[in-house]
Amino acid sequence: MKVFDMNWVPIVFGTFKVVALGVAMYFAVKWHYDKGEREDGRALLRAGGKMLAVFLVALIAVGLIAFFVSRMLGLDLDLK
Template identity: 40%
Template sequence: MSGSWGNFFPYFAGAFKLIVLGIGGYFAIKWHFDEEARVREEEGVVFDRSSYMKKMAMILVFLVALVILVVYATNWFLY
């Protein structure tokens, strides 16, 4: 079974799954931050956009690192 698609399918399926879940998680977190900003703006509280962008960047970096870690850990466990 050397070189067949069956050897590589778990990598692609796992990476695809993590990417889709990561994108979904990103949009869920973004929606909650946007709702918080909307509510604060209605109350008259100033919403700090730079802090918001830093949080979103940290979440994105964490998700990318998690995907890379899972791909390499899967390779290490299987071989």
């Protein structure tokens, strides 16, 4: 007879993760929305453009790093 069953751990932790991320996303969206109401539209577009540029540069950098590290490790990257 098992006294301590571990099958409940992923369910509890998964539920906690979903709830915590949901609450965090709600407050993040609310904070950004309230902040956006105080700023003018031009500044908001400029900030959004900067964030898009930073995201694209970071995306390209991570892709290139992953590509060169995988080539260095000898992984086959041919698309045959």
